[in-house]
Amino acid sequence: EVQLVESGGGLVQPGGSLRLSCAASGFTFSNYWMSWVRQAPGKGLEWVANIKQDGSEKYYVDSVKGRFTISRDNAKNSLYLQMNSLRAEDTAVYYCVRDDDSFFDYWGQGTLVTVSS
Amino acid sequence: DVVMTQSPLSLPVTLGQPASISCRSSQSLAYRDGNTYLNWFQQRPGQSPRRLIYKVSNRDSGVPDRFSGSGSGTDFTLKISRVEAEDVGVYYCMQGTHWPPVTFGQGTKVEIK
Numbered sequence: 415e416v417q418l419v420e421s422g423g424g425l426v427q428p429g430g431s432l433r434l435s436c437a438a439s440g441f442t443f444s445n446y447w448m449s450w451v452r453q454a455p456g457k458g459l460e461w462v463a464n465i466k467q468d469g470s471e472k473y474y475v476d477s478v479k480g481r482f483t484i485s486r487d488n489a490k491n492s493l494y495l496q497m498n499s500l501r502a503e504d505t506a507v508y509y510c511v512r513d514d515d516s517f518f519d520y521w522g523q524g525t526l527v528t529v530s531s
Numbered sequence: 532d533v534v535m536t537q538s539p540l541s542l543p544v545t546l547g548q549p550a551s552i553s554c555r556s557s558q559s560l561a562y563r564d565g566n567t568y569l570n571w572f573q574q575r576p577g578q579s580p581r582r583l584i585y586k587v588s589n590r591d592s593g594v595p596d597r598f599s600g601s602g603s604g605t606d607f608t609l610k611i612s613r614v615e616a617e618d619v620g621v622y623y624c625m626q627g628t629h630w631p632p633v634t635f636g637q638g639t640k641v642e643i644k
Binding site: 449451458459460461464473474475476509516517518519521522523524 | 568570572579580581582585586589591623625627630631632633634635636637638
């Protein structure tokens with residue numbers, strides 16, 4: 415059974431940093447692109463970033479470029495999102511999502527990030 | 532960026548009756564490999580999103596056959612043949628043809644009358 419379990423969310427002040435983690439199991443992690451997708455409270459879905467199987471390619475939505483960094487450790491079956499210079503508008507539930515060849519076939523339960531003073 | 536526009540944004544339906552959600556893209560979603568990367572997701576209250584339909588019309592494993600997807604180019608539709616209580620939630624279309632970025636529609640809230 416595919417499982418994606420996020421952790422690392424919490425309350426952080428504007429300008430602060432946070433690192434999200436996603437532990438993957440039930441599939442061969444190194445065979446898949448992986449993404450982060452977020453959802454602000456009461457709002458819709460927004461793709462944030464994705465990363466190729468070997469980490470050689472990474473892409474970001476414009477609003478987080480230069481502030482967020484996606485990475486992975488295939489030996490640990492883990493995906494990460496380093497978030498720096500956080501803003502109030504980054505407040506959201508962040509989902510770890512597996513990318514099959516048709517996009518977003520499995521989602522984690524999400525972790526809430528709240529940026530507030 | 533490709534803009535995805537869903538309608539309606541709110542859809543009250545009667546149990547057992549059909550429902551239909553439209554999704555339009557600002558550019559054709561046909562890709563050079565012959566595929567069209569248009570997906571539909573369901574998000575029940577308090578849950579994570581779940582993919583229902585991929586590449587326009589392919590149902591994911593475990594998705595009831597009352598859900599169907601159709602369309603081409605820039606116009607797509609998700610249909611529920613007979614709405615059940617468990618279908619309440621928000622439905623999103625998503626395009627992956629012109630990425631980055633992958634983009635989603637605003638969501639359509641389905642509720643029971």
